Amino acid sequence: MTQLKIALQKSGRLSDKSIELIRESGISLTNGNRKLLSLSANFPLEVMYLRDDDIPRYVSDGIADIGIVGENVVEEEQAPVETREKLGFARCRMSLAVPKTEAYDGPDDFTGKRIATSYPTILRNYFAEKGIDADIHHISGSVEIAPGIGLSHGIFDIVSSGSTLISNGLREVEKVMDSQAVLIAPPSLEQEKEKILADLLFRIRAVKKARDNKYILLNAPNDRLEEISSLIPGMKSPTIMPLADKGWSSVHSVLNENDFWQVIDALKEKGAQGILVVPIEKMIV
Ligand code: ATP
Ligand code: ZN
Numbered sequence: 001m002t003q004l005k006i007a008l009q010k011s012g013r014l015s016d017k018s019i020e021l022i023r024e025s026g027i028s029l030t031n032g033n034r035k036l037l038s039l040s041a042n043f044p045l046e047v048m049y050l051r052d053d054d055i056p057r058y059v060s061d062g063i064a065d066i067g068i069v070g071e072n073v074v075e076e077e078q079a080p081v082e083t084r085e086k087l088g089f090a091r092c093r094m095s096l097a098v099p100k101t102e103a104y105d106g107p108d109d110f111t112g113k114r115i116a117t118s119y120p121t122i123l124r125n126y127f128a129e130k131g132i133d134a135d136i137h138h139i140s141g142s143v144e145i146a147p148g149i150g151l152s153h154g155i156f157d158i159v160s161s162g163s164t165l166i167s168n169g170l171r172e173v174e175k176v177m178d179s180q181a182v183l184i185a186p187p188s189l190e191q192e193k194e195k196i197l198a199d200l201l202f203r204i205r206a207v208k209k210a211r212d213n214k215y216i217l218l219n220a221p222n223d224r225l226e227e228i229s230s231l232i233p234g235m236k237s238p239t240i241m242p243l244a245d246k247g248w249s250s251v252h253s254v255l256n257e258n259d260f261w262q263v264i265d266a267l268k269e270k271g272a273q274g275i276l277v278v279p280i281e282k283m284i285v
Contacts, residue, residue, distance in 0.1 A: 002193060003045065004196040006022075006045060006046070006066050006067060006068070007054075007063075008049055008067070009068070010050055012052060014070065014089075014090050021068075025207055026043070028042050036048065043199075043200075044196050048063075055069040055073070056073060056079035057077060060080050062186065065185065065197075066084070066183060066184060067183070068087065068181055069182065071178075071179040071181075074182065076122050078121060081184040081185065081187075082185055083184055084184065085205070086180055087181040088181075088208055088211070089181050090179070090181040091178070091179070092158045092159060092179050093175050093177065094158060094176045094178075095156070095157070095176060096154055096172070096173055097157070097159070098153065099154075099170060104173045107130050113134055113152075113154060114151075114152040114154075115136055115137065115156050116152035116154075117155060118138070118141065122156075124136055126176045137151070144164050148169065154173075155170065158179075159172055159175075183201070206283055209285065210283040211257075213256055214257060214278065215253075215280050216232060216253050217250060217251070218251050218267060218275040219248050224272075225251070229251060232267070233253070240252075254283070255277070
């Protein structure tokens with residue numbers, strides 16, 4: 001029977017969330033203790049655990065069929081793979097930073113300067129596009145300490161909250177790209193594998209949608225029902241049920257996480273009471 005081989009990061013920031021996404025998609029993984037391989041008992045999927053930097057190449061070489069990796073690594077490795085789905089976790093950005101005491105007027109300030117990074121390809125392409133001639137110094141880790149020890153003028157690295165930069169006396173001056181975890185595949189897969197991938201993506205999208213939405217229940221006075229319902233249209237329209245208490249109804253719907261606080265405030269203003277918000281496990285629209 002055909003199996004789809006997926007490459008996941010063996011240990012690092014992507015590992016737990018990648019495995020969680022597979023599990024929440026209803027795919028059980030036996031011997032999931034991150035040996036080299038694990039198999040699913042209920043879905044034709046085989047997991048290979050690898051260093052994240054190797055994943056794009058393994059996928060383009062066909063050793064793995066698909067993989068989960070950061071967009072930054074896809075960009076850095078320049079392997080011929082396609083992003084099939086953005087996964088919404090491991091969000092970060094790739095930025096240039098300089099010592100906070102240095103003046104900064106724009107990217108031209110990097111001309112002739114040495115920049116330390118673990119992502120030389122992305123940085124080289126960025127400088128080439130801007131026509132800037134800088135000295136890119138490739139180091140494999142602890143990039144943030146390079147200026148402090150006199151190794152470089154600035155750095156180009158992953159930033160999320162920015163606290164690592166601050167604690168090293170650095171200031172973010174240019175964002176070069178945003179990144180998040182993505183599911184990658186080669187430009188074409190054999191038909192059987194493409195079918196399994198379609199099934200996997202269907203499940204992943206249901207999990208993602210569920211994560212982005214909440215189930216909401218509230219009590220509404222009947223004379224405000226229309227206004228309240230229009231604030232929470234849900235997937236088709238809200239469910240409305242009469243309460244035993246005359247003049248009141250229970251309204252059930254689905255609400256996007258991004259609109260959450262704004263909508264809750266508006267609901268309260270319209271007289272909604274007893275608002276309950278519940279997580280959704282899967283959502284298929
Ligand atoms: P190594 O390859 O040596 O194990 P790495 O830096 O590539 O180290 P991780 O630190 O596990 O590995 O990061 C994996 C990916 O997670 C990065 O490529 C990036 O896409 C994302 N990432 C890294 N740091 C953060 C962060 N602070 N917040 C969110 N996502 C991050
Ligand atoms: Zn890595």
